[in-house]
Amino acid sequence: LVGKGFTFDAGGINLKYDSNMYQMKIDMLGSAIVYGVIDTLAKLKEKKYVIGLLPIIENMPGPDAIKPGDIITAYNGKTIEVMNTDAEGRLIMAGALAYSEKYKPSHLINIATLSGQAGTISNEEASIVISNNPNLVKKIKKIGLQQYERVIELPIYKEHEELIKSDSADVKNVNDDTNGSDCIISATFLREFVPKNTKWLHLDVCKSYLKSEEKYLPQGCT
Numbered sequence: 001l002v003g004k005g006f007t008f009d010a011g012g013i014n015l016k017y018d019s020n021m022y023q024m025k026i027d028m029l030g031s032a033i034v035y036g037v038i039d040t041l042a043k044l045k046e047k048k049y050v051i052g053l054l055p056i057i058e059n060m061p062g063p064d065a066i067k068p069g070d071i072i073t074a075y076n077g078k079t080i081e082v083m084n085t086d087a088e089g090r091l092i093m094a095g096a097l098a099y100s101e102k103y104k105p106s107h108l109i110n111i112a113t114l115s116g117q118a119g120t121i122s123n124e125e126a127s128i129v130i131s132n133n134p135n136l137v138k139k140i141k142k143i144g145l146q147q148y149e150r151v152i153e154l155p156i157y158k159e160h161e162e163l164i165k166s167d168s169a170d171v172k173n174v175n176d177d178t179n180g181s182d183c184i185i186s187a188t189f190l191r192e193f194v195p196k197n198t199k200w201l202h203l204d205v206c207k208s209y210l211k212s213e214e215k216y217l218p219q220g221c222t
Contacts, residue, residue: 001038002096004089004112005031005056012059012085013067027089029205030112031056051103055092059085071169075099076193079169087174089114090186094193101195107136108194111203115183119207126150128204130187132194136201151203160188 006027010016016024031054038052066072070082072091076098080091089112100108118128127144129151131137137153144151163185166172171192175185187202194200 001034001050002053002055002093002100002108002110003030003032003034004028004093004110004114005054006089006092007056007058009059009086009088010061012065012088013061014084014086015061016086027113028056030110033111033205051100051105053096053100055096057092059088074193076101078171078192079166081166081169081172083172083174083176087186090173090189093190097190097193098195100198105195105198108198108200109203110190110201111205113206114186114204115206117181117206118183118204121183122150122152124207126152128183128187129153129201130156130184130204131199131201132191133199133201136199140201140203154184154187156184156188156191160184164189164192 004027007025009024009027010021034052034054038050041048041050066082066085066088068082068085072080072082074080075095078098080094082091093110093112093114097108097110115128121128127149129137129140130153141151141153143149160181163175164171164173171189173189174182183204183206186204190202191200
């Protein structure tokens, strides 16, 4: 399990302009979920071999901040052109996904508040799931319906793969020429760092986590 852990995300050099920036303290939700799962498995004395990877960091502007146009090398050796520093979650997730190969995982699930578009697709009522394994998707859909944590599956097409190609590196972290498909683009990017022959599932929980008192859940982050 890999969970995105930004304790605060101001956007870096590509500073956010949203008046709701105060909510970015919740950008560590992916790591919080993974931590909760591992903690629960430990309390249940579960015998299965489950590892949680928590890349935890803060994204702020400053003299040492990463810059648009920088090229970095990921853990698996692939180079990444940073087109937008506010697409930072996929950078640390890429590192953690590549690092997971050390444990030779049979299944790899990553959880993140990754793209604002993910919540708008369902009016913030479901999370987005993208996977290379239909059976894994089928299971998570069933579990999601049971727990009222619904998911919507989206595809990755060959055309999406073309959109993350960089002229200066192996891949780039966003495609600014594309409108309306960033949750697919982010997953397409992450897939580049998944170890070969691993059953992988990407869960984008952005915006589906804030519940209001009008619903059955209490106010705040679930």
